[in-house]
Amino acid sequence: MRSEPLTYRGLQLDLARQTESREYIKSFIDFAAEHHFTTVGIYLEWKIRTELYDVGEDGYTPELLRELDDYAYSKKIILVPGLSALGHCEMLLKDPRYQHLAELKAGDLNRFGFPVAHGHCLCPTHPGTRELLEKYFTICSKIFIHTPVFKIGLDEAWEVGYCERCRKGMKSFADEGRIYAEHVLFIHDVLKKLGKTMIMSDDRIDFYPGILDRLPNDIILCAWLYHRNTCSYLTHFLNQATNDQHKVYEEKGFRYLCLSSDYYVWGNIETYTAYANGRNPWGLQVACWEKYEILAQASFPALAAAGEMWNEPGLPVREAWNRAVRSVFRIEPSDRLIDAILFYSEHEMSPRFYGKKIMTSFPFFGPDRKSRYALRMALQTMRDFLDRVPDGEPRFILENLILNCRFALLNQDINLHCWELLKHQSPDLPEELFGEMRSLGRDYYAMISAHRRKDQAEEVLGKWQAREKMLNDFRQDALHAGRVRLGLALPEEWSTMYTSIRIRTAGGKVLEIPFENLKQGEFFLFEKYYFIPADSEIEEMEITAYGFAGVGITWIEALTDRGRFVPEKVLESSGLVESPEYLLIEDAKFAFFGTRDVFSEFEDRAKGLARHSVRLKMRKEL
Numbered sequence: 205m206r207s208e209p210l211t212y213r214g215l216q217l218d219l220a221r222q223t224e225s226r227e228y229i230k231s232f233i234d235f236a237a238e239h240h241f242t243t244v245g246i247y248l249e250w251k252i253r254t255e256l257y258d259v260g261e262d263g264y265t266p267e268l269l270r271e272l273d274d275y276a277y278s279k280k281i282i283l284v285p286g287l288s289a290l291g292h293c294e295m296l297l298k299d300p301r302y303q304h305l306a307e308l309k310a311g312d313l314n315r316f317g318f319p320v321a322h323g324h325c326l327c328p329t330h331p332g333t334r335e336l337l338e339k340y341f342t343i344c345s346k347i348f349i350h351t352p353v354f355k356i357g358l359d360e361a362w363e364v365g366y367c368e369r370c371r372k373g374m375k376s377f378a379d380e381g382r383i384y385a386e387h388v389l390f391i392h393d394v395l396k397k398l399g400k401t402m403i404m405s406d407d408r409i410d411f412y413p414g415i416l417d418r419l420p421n422d423i424i425l426c427a428w429l430y431h432r433n434t435c436s437y438l439t440h441f442l443n444q445a446t447n448d449q450h451k452v453y454e455e456k457g458f459r460y461l462c463l464s465s466d467y468y469v470w471g472n473i474e475t476y477t478a479y480a481n482g483r484n485p486w487g488l489q490v491a492c493w494e495k496y497e498i499l500a501q502a503s504f505p506a507l508a509a510a511g512e513m514w515n516e517p518g519l520p521v522r523e524a525w526n527r528a529v530r531s532v533f534r535i536e537p538s539d540r541l542i543d544a545i546l547f548y549s550e551h552e553m554s555p556r557f558y559g560k561k562i563m564t565s566f567p568f569f570g571p572d573r574k575s576r577y578a579l580r581m582a583l584q585t586m587r588d589f590l591d592r593v594p595d596g597e598p599r600f601i602l603e604n605l606i607l608n609c610r611f612a613l614l615n616q617d618i619n620l621h622c623w624e625l626l627k628h629q630s631p632d633l634p635e636e637l638f639g640e641m642r643s644l645g646r647d648y649y650a651m652i653s654a655h656r657r658k659d660q661a662e663e664v665l666g667k668w669q670a671r672e673k674m675l676n677d678f679r680q681d682a683l684h685a686g687r688v689r690l691g692l693a694l695p696e697e698w699s700t701m702y703t704s705i706r707i708r709t710a711g712g713k714v715l716e717i718p719f720e721n722l723k724q725g726e727f728f729l730f731e732k733y734y735f736i737p738a739d740s741e742i743e744e745m746e747i748t749a750y751g752f753a754g755v756g757i758t759w760i761e762a763l764t765d766r767g768r769f770v771p772e773k774v775l776e777s778s779g780l781v782e783s784p785e786y787l788l789i790e791d792a793k794f795a796f797f798g799t800r801d802v803f804s805e806f807e808d809r810a811k812g813l814a815r816h817s818v819r820l821k822m823r824k825e826l
């Protein structure tokens with residue numbers, strides 16, 4: 205356990221996924237300064253308005269960013285830009301002037317087998333890419349004059365080596381790693397010439413063995429881990445392999461930054477901090493990702509608690525939260541309020557609407573009712589404290605928490621009531637669901653209107669109106685359409701396996717349920733529903749899957765006006781399918797589609813796209 209705080213203690217605000225005002229960003233900097241942070245990262249991708257590329261009013265002018273850089277410095281905060289230089293360049297690559305620099309063009313298949321609408325990843329071997337990046341970094345170095353470091357996003361670059369130019373120089377998978385490393389070295393050298401040290405995300409290091417030996421160890425590695433409980437280093441996507449990557453960094457002389465997130469739960473921040481206390485990181489940071497329809501204020505209590513822990517290593521978590529509540533809400537700490545916020549924060553710190561998934565995907569044993577009741581109690585506790593909190597920013601933060609808690613609760617209510625309707629435990633969806641959805645839409649519109657442009661607020665309101673329509677469409681289908689019920693087992697939560705169903709009905713008609721990634725949070729066993737015409741008479745069903753890791757199928761059936769149709773026998777199996785006969789019995793045993801080995805599928809692209817399927821003869825149950 206270290207006795208002194210690390211110098212680099214940061215927050216990161218996502219300015220690429222939403223556009224924030226000058227005043228809002230300054231208030232975020234003020235918050236960071238007040239709560240013992242030393243840096244604020246601003247994740248920009250390509251939203252700096254320059255002569256090279258100008259996204260328009262959704263971007264930030266160099267003049268504004270210089271002003272923010274100076275403002276942060278006056279508060280003893282270093283402003284660190286986050287710039288995309290490989291993946292996450294779709295914003296830039298939509299511009300016709302730069303589409304020739306994309307690894308994939310419109311219509312090309314990506315690593316996951318889907319045609320892309322536009323490029324996501326810059327071609328690292330194209331001379332135009334290097335020329336563009338060097339110009340961009342040079343412009344940025346004259347804007348952000350106070351920071352010694354630039355954070356360069358080289359993460360999630362799935363399509364390295366896909367364009368014709370790159371393929372010509374590749375003889376094996378090792379060449380993909382070489383191309384990636386050469387791109388990193390180029391950026392490192394450009395930034396060094398500009399007097400900046402490079403911070404880069406470390407997730408690609410998992411995929412390219414030996415790449416660290418190619419890189420200079422003055423690069424700072426950003427080790428991002430977003431698990432609920434972080435007690436070891438788990439690889440990104442690669443079967444969640446456990447290794448001591450931080451130890452490797454230390455042995456090779458690399459500095460590294462431990463990055464947690466407010467994306468999911470407070471536990472990620474708390475446990476990654478505890479894990480980092482036993483290591484020797486260069487810095488600690490929390491990223492506030494994707495606030496395009498909510499505001500970061502709901503995370504402020506948790507961020508303040510992180511600031512307290514990082515400023516005073518060894519501080520008990522409860523005392524950190526006592527101090528956070530005192531400073532954020534300007535009231536004396538209350539166990540009731542802290543427990544309510546902690547419960548909400550352990551549920552979902554940044555709630556999102558998961559579309560049809562929350563209406564049609566359910567844990568094997570049904571929705572989690574106890575979490576729903578506890579969330580209601582947490583919401584009521586926050587409301588009880590609203591009049592005790594002074595007006596201004598403290599009250600606004602608590603109002604944001606209440607609003608987000610309502611959002612999280614609505615997600616749970618939708619999931620439960622849709623399940624009840626599909627299980628014939630309820631004749632219809634309660635009208636209160638639709639009323640709360642409309643109310644939340646209005647309240648979020650008012651909140652966003654106070655801090656962002658009117659058109660941004662109207663876009664958020666439009667999303668809530670679209671959600672109401674989606675829920676109503678589900679209700680009509682659940683009441684009147686036929687349905688397919690698919691039982692699933694996902695041994696690895698982070699797999700990326702795509703599954704489709706092809707149905708042949710009497711008379712030769714074919715129904716297609718398109719490929720979909722069937723993840724369901726943290727549940728191992730779950731079920732998924734699809735709607736089909738009510739008059740369908742099912743003769744055969746074919747399940748096909750491809751992708752990374754694999755997917756288990758426990759059962760499939762169809763219920764229509766013509767009856768219940770269940771598997772009678774396996775007609776055909778192809779690709780890699782273990783125990784297809786388990787599909788004939790409705791229990792928790794599962795047929796497994798795929799290789800289980802993500803790295804082999806990443807290394808050999810053909811394996812990642814190989815189809816695995818089972819064709820079943822169906823019978824009508826008497």
